[in-house]
Amino acid sequence: xxxxxxIETTGNNSKYCYITELAVYxxxxxxxxxxxxxxxxxxxxxPYYITKLTGIDNEMVxxxxxxxxxxxxxxxxxxxxxxxxxxxxxxxxFIKEEFNRLGYNFNRKTLCTVQLAKKLLPGHNSxxxxxxxxxxxxxINGRHRASGDALATVKLFEILLKKNEIIENSKNNNLxxx
Numbered sequence: 001x002x003x004x005x006x007i008e009t010t011g012n013n014s015k016y017c018y019i020t021e022l023a024v025y026x027x028x029x030x031x032x033x034x035x036x037x038x039x040x041x042x043x044x045x046x047p048y049y050i051t052k053l054t055g056i057d058n059e060m061v062x063x064x065x066x067x068x069x070x071x072x073x074x075x076x077x078x079x080x081x082x083x084x085x086x087x088x089x090x091x092x093x094f095i096k097e098e099f100n101r102l103g104y105n106f107n108r109k110t111l112c113t114v115q116l117a118k119k120l121l122p123g124h125n126s127x128x129x130x131x132x133x134x135x136x137x138x139x140i141n142g143r144h145r146a147s148g149d150a151l152a153t154v155k156l157f158e159i160l161l162k163k164n165e166i167i168e169n170s171k172n173n174n175l176x177x178x
Contacts, residue, residue, distance in 0.1 A: 002027040002111070003081045004157055006150035007091050008054045010042050014093040018042035019067060020056050022095075023146035024077045025154050027084075029161065032154060036077055037147045039064035054144045067098045078108055086129045086153045088112035113156055120163045132156065 004025040011017035019040050026034040039056065041064040051057045074095065085091040088110045099106035114127050124135055129149060133140050138155045142148020 001029045001081060002084050002157070003078050004084045004150055004154045005091050005095070006085060006146045006153060007094055008056055008144065008146050009094055010044060010046055010050055014097040017094075018044060019094055019098055020046060020050075020054070020061055021146040022070070022074070023150035024074070025150050026077060026081065027154065027157070034077070036073060038070055040070065041066050068102055071099065071102060071104070081108070082111050083108040084111045084113060084153070084157060086113045086149070086156070113153055113160060116160050117156065120160050129153065
């Protein structure tokens with residue numbers, strides 16, 4: 001039903017920057033059913049400030065697969081599933097652009113846990129992943145690494161699913177929030 005995804009990149013602009021790490025957690029709406037994680041060789045040098053933030057350096061990705069080498073895995077993992085991410089526009093734009101560079105039109109339905117959290121968990125000062133997880137008691141092992149952030153997003157997503165279920169069960173109509 002869902003794939004919760006997080007990526008690390010060489011910068012903020014999907015047109016000019018590239019993915020350096022990707023984590024995908026398949027989720028059936030109740031639990032994680034499959035995990036996929038890999039470093040990706042971006043084909044360009046990783047800027048110092050990115051290495052300082054993520055810990056990912058050129059040496060780490062030197063022998064990692066290029067995006068085209070993992071593209072089929074990503075297609076298979078995401079096919080027929082809703083693409084979920086914290087600030088989904090960022091992650092989705094990068095993956096979509098990487099596929100565009102390969103001549104493939106990648107299209108998936110998306111769901112943003114930032115927007116969903118604002119709707120279902122109002123009142124937080126910040127909806128950044130780190131601050132929201134801190135507020136909710138979700139531990140992030142590996143902050144600014146794809147697998148650590150994706151797993152934290154999975155835990156947040158599960159809280160949001162439960163919250164949505166409680167709201168839906170308390171209503172007399174069948175209106176779904178997402």
